[in-house]
Amino acid sequence: MTKPIYVLNGPNLNRLGTREPEIYGRTTLAEVEAMCREAVPGQAIEFRQSNREYEIIEWVHEAIDRGAGIVINPAAFTFTSMAIMDALKMFPGPIIELHISNIHRREPIYHKSLMSPVATAVVAGLGTKGYVIAVRALRDLVS
Ligand code: CA2
Numbered sequence: 001m002t003k004p005i006y007v008l009n010g011p012n013l014n015r016l017g018t019r020e021p022e023i024y025g026r027t028t029l030a031e032v033e034a035m036c037r038e039a040v041p042g043q044a045i046e047f048r049q050s051n052r053e054y055e056i057i058e059w060v061h062e063a064i065d066r067g068a069g070i071v072i073n074p075a076a077f078t079f080t081s082m083a084i085m086d087a088l089k090m091f092p093g094p095i096i097e098l099h100i101s102n103i104h105r106r107e108p109i110y111h112k113s114l115m116s117p118v119a120t121a122v123v124a125g126l127g128t129k130g131y132v133i134a135v136r137a138l139r140d141l142v143s
Pocket of ligand 1 (some may be wrong): 013016073100
């Protein structure tokens with residue numbers, strides 16, 4: 001059996017589609033999950049969201065044990081979490097860091113990602129369609 005791709009989402013993304021549509025669009029996270037599954041038929045996907053740093057670290061550990069690749073939108077943890085960065089560093093496969101918005105066009109506090117140095121690739125600014133592009137790219141990288 002092929003190993004799953006993990007799509008991990010950080011804090012507040014469970015509220016996607018409900019505020020700041022000019023930046024993040026109107027698509028909900030449940031719709032993003034459906035788009036991801038449709039984009040890579042036959043590819044197992046573990047799609048998760050948490051507001052807790054601990055839980056995201058545990059899921060990265062789970063992916064280390066049984067995952068083929070990781071797409072991660074760490075949201076605000078992008079800029080604060082050495083712990084998630086350390087966990088990602090241990091992952092042997094490809095990692096795509098994903099942001100719905102282009103973090104580099106935004107205020108300076110959004111410019112310094114702690115994750116980018118340990119990511120294989122970064123997708124930012126393509127809206128929620130970036131998830132589709134990221135899971136397809138990851139599927140190609142792992143197959
Ligand atoms: O653009 C992205 O995907 C971000 O990772 C989203 C984070 C932000 O801290 C990053 O800098 C960029 C914020 C996510 C906030 O969650 C939302 C919930 C509801 C509606 C919109 C955003």
